[in-house]
Amino acid sequence: MSKKYVYSFHEGNGSDKMLLGGKGANLCEMTQIGLNIPAGFVISTEACLKYLADETAPLPKSLKNEVLLQMKELEKQTGKKFGSAKDPLLVSVRSGGAMSMPGMMDTILNLGLNETTIKGLIEKTANPRFAWDAYRRFVQLFGKVALGVRDECFDVVFDEIKHRSNVTKDVDLTAEDLEEATYSFLRVVADVTGKPFPSDPYDQLEIAILAVFRSWNGKRARDYRKQFHITPAMANGTAVNIVTMVFGNMGNDSATGVGFTRDPGTGENVMYGEYLTDAQGEDVVAGIRTPKPVKEMETEMPEMYRQLVELRNKLEAHYHEVQDYEYTIEKGVLYCLQTRNGKMNTVAQVRTSVEMAQDNLISRKNAVLRVKPDDLTQLLSPQIDKSHAGKPIATGLSASPGAASGAIVFDANDAETWRDAGHKVILVREETKPEDIHGFFASVGILTSRGGKTSHAAVVARGMGKPCVAGAEGIKVDVRAKLATVGEHKLHEGDIITIDGGTGKVYLGEIPVIPPEFSEELKTLLSWADTFATLKVRANADTPDGAKKAREYGATGIGLVRTERMFNDVDRLPIMVDMIVADTIKQRTAALAKLGKMQREDFKQIFLTMAPLPVTVRLLDPPLHEFLPGEFDLLDKIAETKETGESAHAVKLLAAVRSLKETNPMLGHRGVRLGLTDPNIYQMQIHAILEATADCEEQGVHVVPEIMIPQVITVQEIDPILKWAKEIAADIAKKRNIVVKFSFGTMMETVRACLRADKLAETAEFFSFGTNDLSQATFSFSREDAENKFLPFYNEQEILIDNPFEILDVYGVGKLMRMAVEDGRKVRPNLKVGICGEHGGEPRSITFCHSIGLSYVSCSPLRIPIARLAAAHASLNEKK
C-alpha cells in the first residue's frame, strides 16, 4: 500500500503539527470536537517534501488519487459539485507549516471558478457584483501566487477600467465593470504566461497545490527560517489546506460575524461580538455597513443565536481559554471558520482566569500562569485616559508610575501654599534635594529636568507611590523666575500640566486619569499565587504609612526600612544638619538624641503595624553631604545675605559641604564606613530600634527586628557593630528588665561582599542583595550618568539588550549573587537571603532570584502584586 498523504479533517490527528502544519492540525481538531467547520482536508508536509525532493517529477499518482477521493467526499458532504454550473463547490487553498512563517504562499479563495461555475455562483447568491468581484480576485490571486504574474500587470488594466468608468474606489465599480475586469485579467494571465488561464477546476487545484509546495523553498521563506533559526526539527515542509468556501451573503438566512467567548474589556462572562446579515467578512472590514451587537441576533435569528451560544460553550469547554472566533451562517447553517485565544486587557485577563478556575474550566495553577506579572502594572497605577491625551510637550524618564494633573509650582514651600489653598500641585525642579521633602508631600506628582531613575526625585516619589517624570531634558527650569520653558511653551506657576510617570510623558492641561483597579478577582488570583510561590515577597517601606500599604498589598514583611528617609522630613532635616555641623560633642550628642527619639517612635509604629511579620531595618546608608544643601545654592545665599550679616550659618554649611565633598560619592564615605568612623550615629540607631522593640514587648507585642548594615566589604566591619548591638540589648535588659531579641545581617551590594560571602556568613544571619549598587559596581556604571549619557545608545545598538538597572544582569551580577548564596549557605545552611534592590519587583529578575534559591524579594509596595505573581510563576515554571 502506498503512503497516505491526505487527511480529511475528520481523520487528521489534531496535535500532529509536524505532519499537518499548525493550521491543518487545528482545523482537524475543531472538526473532531464537533464544531461545524466547512468540510475540507489536509495534504501533509510529507507530500511537500516528497515533491520538493524532485520538482521535475510529477505529483505521485497516489497523492492525486487521494485528493480526488477527498474532493468527491467534499461534494458528498456539501451537496455541491466541483465545476458545476448549478451549485458549484468552491474551495480555498492555503499553506501552513508547523510554525507560522511569513513568505509562504497567500491563500487562494474561490478556487473552482471559471466561465461555467460563475453562473452557478451568481444564481446562488443573486449577487452578480459579488460573484464577478470574487472571480476577478481569484484570477488575480491565482495568477500571482500560482502562476507568477506580477501585480502591476493586473493593476494597469484595473486602473484603466476605473478611469473609463470614472470612479476612484473599487467599491464604486459595477458588476459589469468587474465582469470586464475578470475577462481582462484572464487575458493578462494568458499574455504573460503564454498559456490560457486554466479553466478546469482540477487543473487549478493541482497547480495551486504545487505552488504551495514550492513556496516552502522560496527565498523569503528560507531567509526567514535562517534568521529565526528554524531548524527542520521545528518545521519541515508545508502542508496544504483545502477547505470548502461558505458564503454569508446568500440572503437573509445568511450572515457573518466575529465574537469573543467573554467580554475582552471587562472579562464578564457574556456573549460578546458583532455580526452582519447577508454579508461576507470583507464587508465588516470595509466598513460599508455597521455591524450589529450579537445580542440582536437573539431576536433576529433565535435558532442561529442558540447555536452560536452552543458554539461558544463548546469552544471554551474545549480550549479552556477565552476564544476570539469567526463564523459564517450560510442559509441557516452556522460554520465556525476560525478560533484562537482571545487577546484581552489585564482586567479581563485576571477576571476570566479567576472565573474559569472557579468554574473548574481550568486549574488555579493555570489561572495564575495565565496573567503576566508585568501586565498588572496597568492595574496598579492611575493612567492617562488615552482617548483624551494630545501630543506630549516633553518626554523624560518613567521614574515612578502613575499619572497626575495639577498646577505647577517651582519650590517646596510654594507647593505647600498652593496645596493649602486647595490646589493639586505638581512640583517642577531641575532636580530635588532632601530639603524639598515637604514639597513631595504637598504634591500629586514630580517633574524634574535632570537626574536619572535613581535620582533623589525618582527614588522618593517611588517610595511615596507618587507619579514622577525625571530628567525631562527638553524642559528648562528657571526657579527664580518661576518659569519652565519647553520649546515654544512658557509655563508659569499655576499652569496646569499632566504627567504620566509610566511613560515619562508630559502634557499641557488636565487630562482625565483612570484610577487604579485592585479588583476582588485580582485579590483572589494573588491569594492563589501565594500558595504556589516559595519565594516570599516583602516591601520596601520607610514609614508607618508605608508599612500599612505594604500589608494591604500582601507583603509578608518589610525587607528594607531606609532609616535615612526618616531624617528627611521637614522637621527633622534641620536637626540632622545640626548634627553634621556641630562644633562640640555636646551639640552633636544633643542633635543625635533628638533624632533617636523620633526614630524610636517611627520604629515602634512600624513594628506594631507589621507584627508578627518581620521588619528589616537598614542603618544609615548615604554620605552625610547628601543631607546638606548644594554648594552653588550656598554661595548664592552667602552673596545674598552678606550685607545683612545673616550669612554665618550658610558660611558654616559651606565649610561642611566642602569638607565632605567627594569625587565619587557613590563609592565614598557612606554606609558602614561612616557607621564605623562616626560610631555614635549607628549606636543611636540601634538604640532606637531596640528601645522600640522593648516598647512593643511592653505592650505585649513580640517583635524581632532585623538589623542590616549597608555597604559591607568584610566581616571585620560588621563584627564591632554586632558587639554594640549586644551591649545595647544587655543595657536595656538591665535597665528595663525586658529581653529584646534581634537578628543581624548585611546588605550584599558591593562586589567584595559577594566574593567574601562565606566569611560574612560567619557573623551575618541574613543577606540582602542591594542590586542597584551591586549593578553599578559590577558594570562600573554610575546609574545617573549612564542613563543620561550612554546607556540609551548601548540599548539602541544592542551592545546591552536590557537596561541592567531595570532587568537584573544574570550573566554578571547574577553570577556574583549565585556564588554568594552558595558560599554563604556552605557556612550557614539556614542563611536567609533576600533582595531589596529595585530588581526585587521586576518579574524576570524575580524568576532568577527564585532560581538561585533566595528566600524573599523586597520591592516598593506598588510592585508587590507583580512580585507575588512573578514568584508564583517562577515556582510553577521551574523544571523539576
Add this chain to the structure above:
Amino acid sequence: MSKKYVYSFHEGNGSDKMLLGGKGANLCEMTQIGLNIPAGFVISTEACLKYLADETAPLPKSLKNEVLLQMKELEKQTGKKFGSAKDPLLVSVRSGGAMSMPGMMDTILNLGLNETTIKGLIEKTANPRFAWDAYRRFVQLFGKVALGVRDECFDVVFDEIKHRSNVTKDVDLTAEDLEEATYSFLRVVADVTGKPFPSDPYDQLEIAILAVFRSWNGKRARDYRKQFHITPAMANGTAVNIVTMVFGNMGNDSATGVGFTRDPGTGENVMYGEYLTDAQGEDVVAGIRTPKPVKEMETEMPEMYRQLVELRNKLEAHYHEVQDYEYTIEKGVLYCLQTRNGKMNTVAQVRTSVEMAQDNLISRKNAVLRVKPDDLTQLLSPQIDKSHAGKPIATGLSASPGAASGAIVFDANDAETWRDAGHKVILVREETKPEDIHGFFASVGILTSRGGKTSHAAVVARGMGKPCVAGAEGIKVDVRAKLATVGEHKLHEGDIITIDGGTGKVYLGEIPVIPPEFSEELKTLLSWADTFATLKVRANADTPDGAKKAREYGATGIGLVRTERMFNDVDRLPIMVDMIVADTIKQRTAALAKLGKMQREDFKQIFLTMAPLPVTVRLLDPPLHEFLPGEFDLLDKIAETKETGESAHAVKLLAAVRSLKETNPMLGHRGVRLGLTDPNIYQMQIHAILEATADCEEQGVHVVPEIMIPQVITVQEIDPILKWAKEIAADIAKKRNIVVKFSFGTMMETVRACLRADKLAETAEFFSFGTNDLSQATFSFSREDAENKFLPFYNEQEILIDNPFEILDVYGVGKLMRMAVEDGRKVRPNLKVGICGEHGGEPRSITFCHSIGLSYVSCSPLRIPIARLAAAHASLNEKK
C-alpha cells in the same frame, strides 16, 4: 637503660630544635663545626615535660646524674672546678624552647659564686670591683628569677647604699660598696624566702634548672603561646643551656669584641668590627671605654687576629650568610660566644649576595632570594640624608618616591619662569590639573594639599619619576596670595623646602639628598633574577623618553601606553579642548586630525625605541571633562573678564563643563563607552597607531602593536572596534602597499569583564588587568575619597590589614582575576594575560600574579627592578 636527657655541645644534634631548643641546637652546631665555644651542655625539652608532668616529684635521679657527669666533663675541659676557691668554674643557665618566646626565664650568669668562689674570681681577674659586681648581680638575678624575690626588695637596699656613698650612678660605686651590696642582697633573699641563699653551687644549679622548667608554664609564656597560636607541635617544653663563663677582663691577653663577617654598610668583603682589651661585653655597652676597630688587633694581638680571621672564614663557610658575631678572648684563648645572620642595608645585601654567589659560597638562586624586592626601593630613588633632616613641618601621602629640594612656586607659569632663571623649583598647589603639565616639567618635585595617591599630581609625578607629596592637608595654599601656611610657618614664593616622596614628609630649607644607586652588583643580581622568573616585566610608559628608561631598567616591553597623556602636553591640551567644544563637525575633525598627527609621531618613536619588544597602546580612557578647566575657575575667569568682553571662550567652556559634568566620574562616560558614542576619537587613535606601524615597517623595523580597549564590560563593545581597526589596516594596505599587523585586546578593569572573561576571550587576544579601577569597583571605594576619609582608619583598626590600592586584595579582587584567567584560557588557551595597575610593581601582588599564571606584569619604570626580582622570587618560592 634510662632515657638520655642531657647532651653536651659535642653530642647534640644541631638541627633538633624540638628536643634541644633553638639556642641549644645552635650551640651544639657551632661546637661541632669546630668553633671554639665555651664548653657546655643542654638539658632537653623532654626533661622539662617530664618534670612538669608532676612538679611535686623530685628531678629524676638519672637526670641529676647526667648533669653531674656533664659538670665533671666541663671541669675537665676547662681545668676549673665548680665551687673552687682557686680557679672556680662558673656557668650561665638559660632557657630556650624551639621558638623564641618572651616570658621565659632570664639568663642567670656567674652561677657557682659563693663566699668561697668569689675569692678565686678576685684572684683570677685581679679586679675585685668586677668580681663583687658579678656576685651581687648573680644574687639579685638568682633571687629574682629562681627564688621569686621581687626587684624592689633589692632596689631599696641598693639605693640606700648609693645614698650613703653619695653616688647616683652604679658605675661610681666602689668594690667595697658592691661587696656590701652583695651581703645585703644575700640577707634580703634570706629574709624574703625564709631560707638562707643557697651557697652550694650544685644546689644553685638544681634550683636554677627547675626554675627554667617552671617558667615554661608561667602565665606570660602561656599567654604568649595562646596569642600567637604556638601549638605543642611547634614548641613543647623548654631546654636548659648550661655554659661555662669566660671572661675578657683577665688582663692584656684578654679581650671582648663584636664583628660582621663583611662590611654591613657597603657589603665589602673585609674584616669588620670593634673590640676592647681587658674588658667584658658590658663595658662596650656601658660606653665607658671607646672600642677599637678590629684592624688594630692585627698589630696589637697578631695571633688572636689570625684566629679571628679564621673564625670569620669558618662562619661564612658554614652559614653561607654574612654573620654578626660576638667573641671573648680569655687569656689568649678565643671563644666565639654567639653568631647570627647579619642585618645589612640593601646596598650591602645586594653586594654580599652577588659576591658570595660569585665565590660559590651560595647559589645564584640563593643570592636572588636573599634580597627582598621591596628593599630595592631604597636604591632606586634619591633619599633625604637622615643625618641632616630636622623635624618635618608637614606630612602628606607618599605619592611618588624620591626626595627633592627647591624654591616653591604656586603656579605652572611661575615654575617655568623660576626654572628659566636657573632655580630648582617645587610646584605647590591645592591640587593640579592637566593644564599645569608644563609646571611638572619645570619642577623637581610636586607638593599638593589635596588629593590621594591617584590624584592627578600623584599619577603624573609617578609617571615622570619625580618626587611628589600629595594631600598634605596641614598646608593651606593660597595661590592668589602666593602663600602657603603650615601652622606657624608662612611660606612665600621662592622659599626653599625639601620634600620626601618616599615618606610623605615636608621639610623647611634644603636638606642634602643621596642620589639613587644602581650598582653593577644590582645589575648582575637582576640578570640572574631574569633567568629564574617566568613572569615577564613590562613598563608603563607614555612617551619616547619613558620607553628609553623602560629599556634601561630591563623592561621586556611596554604594557601600557596611556594615550591620553599625550594630549596633556602644553601645546596639545588646547587642541584637545578645541575638539571637545567644537561647534561643527568640520572643526572637530580638524582638531582630531592635528592630534592624530602628533600621536602618530609619538607612537613611531616609541615603537622604534622598543622594537622588537611589544608595546601595548590603550585607547583614550578618561572622560572628556578631565581635559577641561574646573567649574569654579571658569566662573572666576568669566567674572574677571566680563567687562573686557573677553569672556566668550570661558562661557563656552563652562557650558561644556556643565554638560559633561558627572555625579561619579569614575563610573561615567569614559573608556570604550566614549569610544563607541564618539567613534571618531578611537578611529583617529587607531589610525595613528597603524600609520606609525607602517612608518616603522617602511624603515625596515617590524612592529606589531597591541591595541587595548579600556573599561570594557561586554564583548559587544569591542567587536565593532576590532572591525574599525581591520578596516583601517586594509585601507593602509591599499593606499601605502604596506601590510600592518596588530594584536587586539582588552583591559580587565570592570568586575563584569572578569565575570564574562570567556565571552571576551572570543574576540580579545590578550587581557590586561587594570587593578586600580578593578579594586575600586570591587570594594565600592573611590580611591581618592577612601584614602582621604576612611581608609587610614580602616588600616589602623585592622578592618583591612592592607591598603588594597597598594597591596592587591587576593581574596576579593584576586578571586575575580583567577576566575577571569581560567575562564578566558578555556576559550583561548594561548591568551596573553598581564596586569598594568600599580599593583604590577608591588612584590606581594606580583607573587599572586605569578600564582594565577599571568604572562607579565607592567609597572612604572622605577619599579621595574623590584618587579623583576619579585617575579624571580615568585618562581623560586613556588611549591611544585
